[in-house]
Amino acid sequence: xxxxxxxxxxxxxxxxxxxxxxxxxxxxxxxxxxxxxxxxxxxxxxxxxxxxxxxxxxxxxxxxxxxxxxxxxxxxxxxxxxxxx
Amino acid sequence: xxxxxxxxxxxxxxxxxxxxxxxxxxxxxxxxxxxxxxxxxxxxxxxxxxxxxxxxxxxxxxxxxxxxxxxxxxxxxxxxxxxxxxxxxxxxxxxxxxxxxxxxxxxxxxxxxxxxxxxxxxxxxxxxxxxxxxxxxxxxxxxxxxxxxxxxxxxxxxxxxxxxxxxxxxxxxxxxxxxxxxxxxxxxxxxxxxxxxxxxxxxxxxxxxxxxxxxxxxxxxxxxxxxxxxxxxxxxxxxxxxxxxxxxxxxxxxxxxxxxxxxxxxxxxxxxxxxxxxxxxxxxxxxxxxxxxxxxxxxxxxxxxxxxxxxxxxxxxxxxxxxxxxxxxxxxxxxxxxxxxxxxxxxxxxxxxxxxxxxxxxxxxxxxxxxxx
Numbered sequence: 001x002x003x004x005x006x007x008x009x010x011x012x013x014x015x016x017x018x019x020x021x022x023x024x025x026x027x028x029x030x031x032x033x034x035x036x037x038x039x040x041x042x043x044x045x046x047x048x049x050x051x052x053x054x055x056x057x058x059x060x061x062x063x064x065x066x067x068x069x070x071x072x073x074x075x076x077x078x079x080x081x082x083x084x085x
Numbered sequence: 086x087x088x089x090x091x092x093x094x095x096x097x098x099x100x101x102x103x104x105x106x107x108x109x110x111x112x113x114x115x116x117x118x119x120x121x122x123x124x125x126x127x128x129x130x131x132x133x134x135x136x137x138x139x140x141x142x143x144x145x146x147x148x149x150x151x152x153x154x155x156x157x158x159x160x161x162x163x164x165x166x167x168x169x170x171x172x173x174x175x176x177x178x179x180x181x182x183x184x185x186x187x188x189x190x191x192x193x194x195x196x197x198x199x200x201x202x203x204x205x206x207x208x209x210x211x212x213x214x215x216x217x218x219x220x221x222x223x224x225x226x227x228x229x230x231x232x233x234x235x236x237x238x239x240x241x242x243x244x245x246x247x248x249x250x251x252x253x254x255x256x257x258x259x260x261x262x263x264x265x266x267x268x269x270x271x272x273x274x275x276x277x278x279x280x281x282x283x284x285x286x287x288x289x290x291x292x293x294x295x296x297x298x299x300x301x302x303x304x305x306x307x308x309x310x311x312x313x314x315x316x317x318x319x320x321x322x323x324x325x326x327x328x329x330x331x332x333x334x335x336x337x338x339x340x341x342x343x344x345x346x347x348x349x350x351x352x353x354x355x356x357x358x359x360x361x362x363x364x365x366x367x368x369x370x371x372x373x374x375x376x377x378x379x380x381x382x383x384x385x386x387x388x389x390x391x392x393x394x395x396x397x398x399x400x401x402x403x404x405x406x407x408x409x410x411x412x413x414x415x416x417x418x419x420x421x422x423x424x425x426x427x428x429x430x431x432x433x434x435x436x437x438x439x440x441x442x443x444x445x446x447x448x449x450x451x452x453x454x455x456x457x458x
Contacts, residue, residue, distance in 0.1 A: 001121075001174065001223070001227075001228065001434060002119055002146070002225055002227040002228070002277060002280060003121055003279075006087070018237065027087060027089075034234065037341055037344040038341075039343060046088060048279070048282060051174075051201065051203065051228060051231045052201060052202030052203075052205075053202070053230060053231045053234070055227065055279070055341055056336070056341060058088055059333065063088055065334075066097070067091070073100065074100065
């Protein structure tokens with residue numbers, strides 16, 4: 001039920017704070033989404049959408065952190081392997 | 086990046102699983118709070134990648150599953166009233182009441198409709214001023230901003246024919262109820278990422294301190310869940326109990342403040358009954374006094390109904406992490422998704438339905454770690 005899916009904002013309409021909405025692209029499927037809760041969201045931003053509402057803007061820098069961490073971990077393992085061989 | 090596929094990468098997942106094996110020196114029991122996480126864990130077999138002795142128990146975070154029988158009965162009663170359009174998320178339609186469910190009410194001629202968003206129900210009310218439109222507002226903090234906005238818009242539009250049947254529940258009081266039970270064996274939590282998207286995670290900081298339990302805000306994809314487990318076990322191994330955020334791409338410490346402001350405007354904190362668990366103080370949301378005219382329980386005079394929970398379904402114990410679905414004598418026998426005894430077998434996020442769908446083997450009991458405090 002708390003499923004929220006990331007999609008990219010394609011267009012934004014309306015400046016009434018409670019009716020601000022936009023078209024969001026979910027890997028090829030477009031849907032109209034209420035943007036009241038992400039007032040700072042711009043076209044091109046990825047947002048997490050739950051029951052027709054964007055509830056968060058996806059932070060792309062943070063999104064890469066886990067892979068950066070894994071990469072460091074992988075490099076360290078290789079280093080250890082070289083040292084012990 | 087599309088923020089989905091990357092987090093299902095097999096190589097990243099096995100790298101994290103290997104790191105977990107190196108890190109873990111003793112058995113630990115973690116609880117994932119959200120039903121969406123339970124579904125992903127069972128679907129992708131994440132629990133099978135964990136080191137021996139590390140157990141994931143499944144938490145209460147499925148709103149369909151925790152909605153008490155009493156509220157289902159109220160929904161059935163309202164939905165059967167001629168002239169009512171009863172709108173709900175699809176998951177609720179097959180949740181069994183005492184003798185019936187919403188799908189049966191629909192089959193018998195009731196106007197029961199599945200909607201994607203509560204705003205769809207507001208739109209139906211606007212288009213049909215001659216009909217009473219009721220939305221079944223279930224959910225955790227994630228869904229509360231959407232339901233709050235539906236009521237707020239209905240008030241702005243002066244819609245006299247719109248109301249909501251509220252069964253909103255809150256995560257932190259449920260976690261406290263689990264932790265304060267003498268039977269509790271949970272040593273660390275993977276907190277529900279999307280709940281925290283809305284609420285942030287400051288509410289969990291006093292819980293982590295009071296019960297000395299690590300809490301890691303965690304996402305929903307396999308790599309997220311494995312990294313959340315890694316962060317949680319790292320804390321346990323080092324004797325720490327802090328709140329950490331694995332899901333930083335979506336969750337900020339103070340959450341979504343515009344969303345919190347609308348929740349506060351429309352709702353107030355109330356005691357709530359949880360299916361199979363009983364009443365937990367301050368564990369839910371009800372309409373604030375100035376929005377009571379939108380309360381379907383008052384509008385249709387069903388507020389005083391009291392219904393006891395059935396004895397044979399052990400969903401309460403499953404949602405507190407005390408039992409696993411296959412430990413229930415009725416599991417896959419006279420309780421199946423086609424003929425469910427309880428809501429945990431109905432919702433795709435219910436632990437029983439997830440086990441039925443992905444894990445219908447004669448499982449022996451998984452090893453269970455005793456709590457170390």
